[in-house]
Amino acid sequence: MRDVAAAAGVSRTAVSFALNNIPNRNISEATRQRILKVARDLDYAPNTQALNLVTGKTMMVALVVRKTTQQFAGDAFLSEMIEGLMQALEPEGYHLMVHAAHPNASGSTYRDLVRTRKVDGLLISSPMVHDPEIRLLHDEGTPIVLNGATDEPDIPSVDVDNRQGASVAVRHLIALGHRRIGHISNAPFTYTASCHRLEGYRKALADAGILADERLIHHGDFTDESGYAPMLALLDLPEPPTAVFVGSDTVALGALDAIRSRGRRVPDDLSVIGFDNIPVGKYLTPPLTTVHLPAIDLGRHAGAMIVQVLRGDLLPSPTVSLPTRLIVRESTRSLSE
Numbered sequence: 067m068r069d070v071a072a073a074a075g076v077s078r079t080a081v082s083f084a085l086n087n088i089p090n091r092n093i094s095e096a097t098r099q100r101i102l103k104v105a106r107d108l109d110y111a112p113n114t115q116a117l118n119l120v121t122g123k124t125m126m127v128a129l130v131v132r133k134t135t136q137q138f139a140g141d142a143f144l145s146e147m148i149e150g151l152m153q154a155l156e157p158e159g160y161h162l163m164v165h166a167a168h169p170n171a172s173g174s175t176y177r178d179l180v181r182t183r184k185v186d187g188l189l190i191s192s193p194m195v196h197d198p199e200i201r202l203l204h205d206e207g208t209p210i211v212l213n214g215a216t217d218e219p220d221i222p223s224v225d226v227d228n229r230q231g232a233s234v235a236v237r238h239l240i241a242l243g244h245r246r247i248g249h250i251s252n253a254p255f256t257y258t259a260s261c262h263r264l265e266g267y268r269k270a271l272a273d274a275g276i277l278a279d280e281r282l283i284h285h286g287d288f289t290d291e292s293g294y295a296p297m298l299a300l301l302d303l304p305e306p307p308t309a310v311f312v313g314s315d316t317v318a319l320g321a322l323d324a325i326r327s328r329g330r331r332v333p334d335d336l337s338v339i340g341f342d343n344i345p346v347g348k349y350l351t352p353p354l355t356t357v358h359l360p361a362i363d364l365g366r367h368a369g370a371m372i373v374q375v376l377r378g379d380l381l382p383s384p385t386v387s388l389p390t391r392l393i394v395r396e397s398t399r400s401l402s403e
Contacts, residue, residue: 067110074104085110127155127372128163128185129213130176132192132257137288138166142316142344143361144191147213150365151189158373160186169194169256176203187372189213195258209375213368215258216385222375224368224386228259231357231390232266232311233273235339238355238392239309240274243401244337247271248282248300248307250293250321252314252341255285263313263341282307286317293320301328308401309337315344315356322350333399343393352396360388 067085071078080093084101104110129151131138138144148164155162163185167176176199179185187209193200193216203210204221212223239247249267251260264283271278281303284296293312297320300307312318318340325332332338332352340347343358367386374381 069108070101070105070110073108074101076101081105124184124186125159126161126163126185127187127189127369127376128165128179129189129191130165130167130179132167132169132190132194132197133288134168135166140289140316142346143314143342143359146361147191147365147368150362150367151369152365153362154366154369154373160373160376176200187211187376189368189372192253193258194256195261196256209372211368211372211375213364215262217258220384222371222381222384224364224371224388225259226359226364226388226390228262229266229269231341231359232263232313233270234266234390234392235311235341235357236267236270237274238394239311239337239339239398240270240276242309242337242398244307244309245276246279246282246305246307246309247276248310249284250296250300250310250312250317251283251285252312252317253286253288260285260313267311286312286314286320288314288316290316290319290323293317293322294324297321297324298328301325301330307336309339309398312338312340315340315342315347315354318354318356319346319350322354332397337398339398348395350397355395355398356393358391358393360390363388 067078067081071081076097081101083093084098085105131144151162176188176190179188189211190200191213193212193214200221201218210221212221215225215228216223236247249264251264253260255261255264268278282300284299286292286296300310310321312321318338322332322338325336330336340354340356343356347354347356371381
């Protein structure tokens with residue numbers, strides 16, 4: 067800053083005002099522009115720690131994912147969501163920190179990130195059904211946005227209609243003539259998204275007059291491996307399903323492997339439909355029918371919302387729900403074919 071001041075022929079105070087965009091009547095616009103040009107010419111970079119002390123802001127936002135590190139590493143959906151977040155945060159001068167919080171961790175998993183001034187706000191992905199810490203953070207005034215389903219309507223959130231997306235998937239199978247339809251969830255039913263997708267599955271069956279069989283319902287756990295054993299359990303039933311709705315494409319990868327291990331073929335012996343539309347799905351053999359989630363748009367909306375919260379802007383609505391759509395490929399077929 068001293069070098070910039072000397073080259074521009076102004077005081078260090080004037081440089082501070084100009085670089086931090088602080089209005090000052092004694093600094094003309096021409097002088098401010100000269101200071102900015104000199105700073106660019108000298109490749110000036112502010113001392114982030116000093117700037118944090120002056121402004122009280124870190125210009126960091128944390129994305130906290132409620133998963134184990136193994137589950138986090140295998141999440142093919144997350145990379146696209148992060149791309150959308152960066153598109154919204156970077157133009158506003160914010161940087162992103164990504165943090166995996168174990169679902170069974172004891173003690174505070176979020177508050178220390180804010181209380182130790184590591185970040186200015188939190189984006190929490192994959193929220194759980196009951197997480198009192200989220201409620202406490204919001205009530206304390208912590209800038210927070212949930213990237214996922216929530217039963218707390220006053221907490222800012224961005225998500226898709228998981229119930230509707232799941233219902234559309236199951237209705238597709240019913241329209242193909244399937245009546246005995248299994249379900250493997252994307253995660254344990256301690257997560258709101260998996261609960262809502264299960265509700266959509268049940269509703270589609272009920273609307274069609276099909277009685278839900280609890281033996282056809284199993285849960286996955288985010289990873290492809292977690293779809294393998296539940297699929298074997300479905301195949302080993304005295305009356306196995308003719309179709310399976312899997313609440314995650316990643317979990318569906320393990321389910322497909324289990325089907326192959328038993329010498330069964332998709333869709334000839336069993337129709338399979340996923341959820342998320344991860345990029346690899348269309349390259350599988352056969353290509354996977356799925357429900358598309360707008361991952362990049364989810365991230366972009368969540369990023370824009372946390373910036374609004376950090377600025378203290380009034381949100382048009384505390385919740386944003388983005389549409390899903392069914393993508394029919396070759397992993398499902400009509401029973402009459």
